[in-house]
Amino acid sequence: MGQQKLKGKHLRAIQYASNKAISLAVQIMAKHYKHTSMQEQLILLEDIKNNYSKYLTDAILSPIAKVFQPEVDVKRKQIELLAEAKEFNVFGRQHISSNAYQQMRWAMKLPVVHSGAMMPDAHQGYGLPIGGVLATNNVVIPYGVGVDIGCRMSLTIYPIQPTFLKRYEYQIKQALKEYTNFGTGGELGIVQEHEVLDRIEFTATPLLKQLHGKASRQLGTSGSGNHFVEFGTVQLLSDNPFDLEAGDYVGLLAHSGSRGLGATIANHYTSIAKEKCLLPSPTQNLAWLDLNAQEGQEYWLSMTLAGDYAKACHDQIHYHLAKALGIKPIAKVENHHNFAWKEKQFDGTECIVHRKGATPAGKGVLGIIPGSMTANGYIVQGKGEYGSLQSASHGAGRQFSRSKTKAKITGSQLKKILQKENVSLIGGSIDESPIAYKNIEDVMKSQTNLVDILGTFSPKIVRMDKA
Template sequence: MGQQKLKGKHLRAIQYASNKAISLAVQIMAKHYKHTSMQDQLVLLEDIKNNYSKYLADEVLSPIAKVFQPEINVKRQQVELLAEAKDFNVFGRKHISSNAYQQMRWAMKLPVVHSGAMMPDAHQGYGLPIGGVLATNNVVIPYGVGVDIGCRMSLTIYPIQPNFLKRYEYQIKQALKEYTNFGTGGELGIPQEHEILDRDTFSATSLLKQLHGRASRQLGTSGSGNHFVEFGTVTLPSENPFQLEAGEYVGLLAHSGSRGLGATIANHYTKIAKEKCLLPSPTQNLAWLDLNTQEGQEYWLSMNLAGDYAKACHDQIHHHLAKALGIKAVAKVENHHNFAWKEMQADGTECIVHRKGATPAGKGVLGIIPGSMTANGYIVQGKGENASLQSASHGAGRQFSRSKTKEKITGSQLKKILQKEQVTLIGGSIDEAPIAYKNIEEVMSSQTHLVDVVGTFSPKIVRMDKA
């Protein structure tokens, strides 16, 4: 005799009162717990109702838990924007679309803004434009940091001749397939050890406690979209900050962030910010948290943990690949480009500087600005330019949306481009084709007074999502 099917009457018997809760429970149980007895399903569903906070970070059960989560009780503040947008500096204006520029103008009407700037790779995003830099007075804007908190670049340089990439291409491809994992919910499936998982900070808030398990499972993995792990050739001039001989080396470059940990933190505190800070359209995604409040302090602590976790993911990626291939590093460069920092401004004011898709470029600070899957990336050293809030671009920047890119190129055309450029692509999709991005050379020419180029990276074997 078949297993009895879960129905609304069973759920109402355990005080599932709303149609939404009943509908979600029936759907989720049918899809994910079809081999679990109805009695055990009901025990689980009753526990979700009574202890919803345990399940808010669960990838499968969180929609049910959120139905039972009480409304956030915060003091609501109706905010009026400034009558005129504050002035801000724009670098490479000819490369920036009008909608991204207008989005930045709206941000500069926030009464908490101190100053702002746009980088030459800027394009429209949520809240701040990607490539926008915003300094605020003692408040932090979760969507000014971005959903992928601590999204970053990391480049490891190995003292190996570039012919290594051809000679051991098969082994490199196998290592990339075995020791990297991409996409939402992805897990590497091998034991992970890193001090980040032992941090007391994971016990600082109820949300972080719930996220520790997922963070453990996803350590060493990458997101989807434009995230990548790739081997290529690093070229250094005679004068370089690593004190290495001029010439060519093998490099391993990765781009990814804080995975589900950062996304959950971002969405949780954005919801609180929007409840507390009532902004008129179209600035609602720029709602902020005062750092003098509990919510502001919680976000700041959580953001910094997510940033460190993103670095830990990169550490693990580079560690596993180097170990698999038997190679050892001589230098490393890394930087966040979705983050907020406390920094002194030229007028002596300490501000919260949000760099959403922008590279820190303080005087002497090293960073990496990638191009595309076929275009060069650049190792840069900041000049500390105050006009850009000591920032530079975080890449070439998109010129076409994903849907528009798919209309402009086919899979066979992408293969021809890759063959011409002698790049091997593992996974990837046409919405990340090189034509989706601005010309990196033009972007770099628009920020020569922001950074010095101290090396280049040329991609050769690229691993992305959808392998």
């Protein structure tokens, strides 16, 4: 009809500043007001800008009106902590630094906490100390679980004399180099199959769909830091649940978790928790998700899948190495840490029990507690002690940070320690030196009422990151 077409310059003349407002105005006017003169359109659009509230419910014009509606600055109310920290049991207090202890005290001020405990290997972490156990009321704390969701220990026992380790040392080292891989982004570079990769949960959320490819590529690999795969000697006591004779065997022990899958899940849901749960410093990393809310249910599903994926990684590590060396297992012990469980407490309350760097130690539950690259680990059976929330330590625990350890020891000194203890190390770094860790014997003495000892594992050929 020869009518002049509405353009951005006309809208900017009436103070339509944003590209979004201009785009919406041009589209809506062209579609619904094409028989209205441009002057009338501009009068209407200016009125929408100046009196947006009149148009918020208009079926056609509301999208434009909403652009001019000011964002309401809703100040989230900060959650108040308890005035006093709830009491919690500490095992091996003399082995625990004051900063880790204070970190646990802050955790025990959360209004959602039911009970807590500290294991003798405890040391400072993010949010909850490593070696901290926290029971909460129907909420889950992503950083109470940790970044490496479902990190676990797994020990396979083989019916072989320990002389096998010396006789086939070269073959063992080659197998470790070929069938293990460590560090961020590490992949084995071989096609692998495992039922965990077919799990329907990988289609449950956009994040899990996105992570399936990475999970497939990283299957059977390990993280950096204190993660390891090592062959050594197992000494079983006569009173063991494997129906095996007391004596010496060969063992394969691994420590690793859920790789990039778990780390991405942890960081994603921690960000959501911090957005929804405003906590004062220094408890901000203890933000939680309500398990009745969608985000909480998503995290729980994702955490459970990551835990099963961590187990699958261990399955593949043990499978590949046993196949390469032609050996068959007769027994296995494995357990998660960095996980959350629904468990009943001493008073019958069902809680979410976070074990960040702590071993489940329910009555009769088997576990493996390692020492260091040169120290014995222990095969244990839980006693079900409620005072520890049915938990035990997950290792010896660090006594020095990585930077302090590097300042205390040299590479040549580490080599001397390894030679003295008759341990062969592939990879590794000085910040994982045995001196970085507490004395495992002291740690075990501090939890005699938490676990029974069934046997020991002594590392001999150790594979770690940086090989």
